[in-house]
Amino acid sequence: MTEAQEKRKAKRRSKRGTVCHCCGKTLTFCWSCRCGFAICQECMYENEWGMTCNGITWQCPDCSAQNGFGNQ
Numbered sequence: 001m002t003e004a005q006e007k008r009k010a011k012r013r014s015k016r017g018t019v020c021h022c023c024g025k026t027l028t029f030c031w032s033c034r035c036g037f038a039i040c041q042e043c044m045y046e047n048e049w050g051m052t053c054n055g056i057t058w059q060c061p062d063c064s065a066q067n068g069f070g071n072q
């Protein structure tokens with residue numbers, strides 16, 4: 001591998017992202033809890049029936065805290 005390729009790869013790795021605790025993918029946006037739990041939009045949609053009961057807040061499966069959908 002050339003030095004240029006090495007640099008490009010390092011740059012991509014350092015790009016900010018959040019790892020979804022559900023599917024393990026790194027995404028630019030995840031719903032996150034103050035305890036550190038994060039879930040992507042896709043997994044949130046799939047697990048909506050178990051995460052929210054009113055569509056306004058979702059409950060963190062790790063610490064049971066209520067998190068709002070609108071404040072981030």
Ligand SMILES: [Zn+2]
Binds near residue numbers: 020025
């Ligand atoms: Zn996910």
Ligand SMILES: [Zn+2]
Binds near residue numbers: 034035060062063065
């Ligand atoms: Zn939590």
